[in-house]
Amino acid sequence: MPTSNDALVMDEGKIDRTLTRMAHEILEKNRDLESLVLVGIRSRGVPLAERLALKIREIENVSIPVGVLDITLYRDDATTIGPHALLKATHIHFPIDGKKIILVDDVLFTGRTIRAALDGIIDFGRPSCIQLAVLVDRGHRELPIRADYVGKNLPTAREESVEVHLKEEDGRDEVHIVREGTTSRKAEGGSKRA
Amino acid sequence: MTPEAGFRLRHKHLLGIEPLESDEIRLILDTAESFLEISKRPIKKVPTLRGRTIVNLFMEPSTRTRSSFEIAQKRLSADSLNLAASSSSVSKGESLVDTARNLEAMAPDVIVLRHPAAGAPHLLSKVCRASIVNAGDGAHEHPTQALLDAFTMRQKKGRIEGLEVAIVGDLLHSRVVRSNIFLLRKLGAKVRVSGPPTLVPPGLEKLDVAVETQMDAALEGADVVMMLRVQKERMVHGAFPSLREYFHLYGLTFERLRQAKPDAIVMHPGPMNRGVEIAADVADGSTSVILEQVTNGVAVRMAVLYLLSGGAVGELAA
Numbered sequence: 001m002p003t004s005n006d007a008l009v010m011d012e013g014k015i016d017r018t019l020t021r022m023a024h025e026i027l028e029k030n031r032d033l034e035s036l037v038l039v040g041i042r043s044r045g046v047p048l049a050e051r052l053a054l055k056i057r058e059i060e061n062v063s064i065p066v067g068v069l070d071i072t073l074y075r076d077d078a079t080t081i082g083p084h085a086l087l088k089a090t091h092i093h094f095p096i097d098g099k100k101i102i103l104v105d106d107v108l109f110t111g112r113t114i115r116a117a118l119d120g121i122i123d124f125g126r127p128s129c130i131q132l133a134v135l136v137d138r139g140h141r142e143l144p145i146r147a148d149y150v151g152k153n154l155p156t157a158r159e160e161s162v163e164v165h166l167k168e169e170d171g172r173d174e175v176h177i178v179r180e181g182t183t184s185r186k187a188e189g190g191s192k193r194a
Numbered sequence: 195m196t197p198e199a200g201f202r203l204r205h206k207h208l209l210g211i212e213p214l215e216s217d218e219i220r221l222i223l224d225t226a227e228s229f230l231e232i233s234k235r236p237i238k239k240v241p242t243l244r245g246r247t248i249v250n251l252f253m254e255p256s257t258r259t260r261s262s263f264e265i266a267q268k269r270l271s272a273d274s275l276n277l278a279a280s281s282s283s284v285s286k287g288e289s290l291v292d293t294a295r296n297l298e299a300m301a302p303d304v305i306v307l308r309h310p311a312a313g314a315p316h317l318l319s320k321v322c323r324a325s326i327v328n329a330g331d332g333a334h335e336h337p338t339q340a341l342l343d344a345f346t347m348r349q350k351k352g353r354i355e356g357l358e359v360a361i362v363g364d365l366l367h368s369r370v371v372r373s374n375i376f377l378l379r380k381l382g383a384k385v386r387v388s389g390p391p392t393l394v395p396p397g398l399e400k401l402d403v404a405v406e407t408q409m410d411a412a413l414e415g416a417d418v419v420m421m422l423r424v425q426k427e428r429m430v431h432g433a434f435p436s437l438r439e440y441f442h443l444y445g446l447t448f449e450r451l452r453q454a455k456p457d458a459i460v461m462h463p464g465p466m467n468r469g470v471e472i473a474a475d476v477a478d479g480s481t482s483v484i485l486e487q488v489t490n491g492v493a494v495r496m497a498v499l500y501l502l503s504g505g506a507v508g509e510l511a512a
Contacts, residue, residue, distance in 0.1 A: 073240040089228040
């Protein structure tokens with residue numbers, strides 16, 4: 001719900017062009033596509049990982065496997081503030097030993113989600129390396145974590161929140177900056193506060 | 195159900211199925227789906243309950259339930275402690291409340307209690323700060339068993355609502371049947387029960403189930419056939435003349451199973467008395483889901499412990 005404190009920063013075309021560029025960057029950096037896999041972090045990292053896989057297929061005609069990671073059980077606040085969202089399953093149906101994993105999420109914020117995701121991935125095996133791709137980096141890191149591929153660097157104030165809407169989850173492709181208190185769906189954790 | 199409200203339990207304890215709302219039951223079952231996957235990983239462990247202490251207080255013998263809870267706790271990285279009646283001060287005459295207060299002094303987060311007396315977990319929930327999980331109290335309730343049964347039914351049949359469920363056996367001593375009836379009725383299944391008249395508790399029909407004396411009548415057209423164990427250790431005096439006669443009248447054979455739907459599944463909470471309530475070939479047959487119940491039990495108990503350990507929850511259970 002747009003309000004006066006709600007700014008649209010990316011629309012459908014911009015998100016699509018950004019993902020195309022990120023796909024090219026991923027291909028530029030990883031010449032060995034045999035060992036490349038994408039893992040999306042629930043919830044909005046998953047459609048982003050699928051879109052990147054589609055773009056890589058369009059460019060190189062290679063299918064990259066896509067896994068789904070739910071980091072709820074690895075959160076550092078899982079038992080202090082309780083469940084954030086309905087726990088959903090992790091689906092990584094391919095061996096990850098020796099693979100190059102590109103972890104995909106919508107917003108990089110404190111880095112805590114990524115910390116949890118790294119723990120989650122490592123419980124599935126020993127990848128040769130893990131890289132991080134995010135649609136938006138909004139700053140305010142609390143851990144020494146950085147992204148390898150960034151769609152858009154978005155300077156924000158801490159009290160603002162970044163809302164990513166994707167067609168697969170929300171029916172439309174948009175990124176907004178929302179001033180706290182006016183948000184239509186308060187970022188209650190999950191991928192929103194990454 | 196709003197999406198935001200649907201991911202927390204409104205209770206601090208799991209004392210039974212009766213106090214739960216249907217959306218809470220669905221939440222536990224949905225959460226358990228995700229935990230099923232963890233048991234298939236090479237590293238079957240997540241760090242979620244790291245640093246949490248769980249006491250398994252078993253005042254009655256149990257292998258399946260206790261080991262299932264124990265594995266669930268280990269896979270969630272909780273620290274667990276097992277106390278059995280035979281090896282504790284209970285055998286020296288300590289009362290349940292005193293045992294609980296002493297345990298409480300060691301600050302456990304969850305106490306899983308199996309007790310021969312109905313209501314023991316409720317008593318404990320009033321004197322302890324820890325969350326209490328009822329792992330079977332007398333002939334009252336066994337909520338995690340009913341949850342794993344429902345989970346298995348949903349997995350095999352795709353739904354609970356509208357299922358015809360036949361429960362056959364010793365209804366008098368069974369806590370499993372009571373929890374199952376509460377759960378299945380709350381989720382919209384129809385329940386018929388059958389057993390020797392001496393083992394049917396009076397007033398059972400008030401729980402909105404059909405009570406049939408003839409086993410065949412209960413089985414007719416059923417989607418699920420759940421057999422209950424004949425609890426020989428609880429039979430004070432002859433409720434029926436002989437085990438052979440029991441098998442003749444209430445034992446599940448392939449012959450009898452023909453009354454149920456062709457795709458009916460056969461369940462049993464274990465431990466089984468082969469040749470008493472269930473024929474060995476039925477127990478091992480393709481329609482039997484008895485071992486899947488055991489597998490699912492771990493995932494369901496992980497879900498319960500996870501949801502109860504989710505920090506501050508609102509009201510306390512009555």
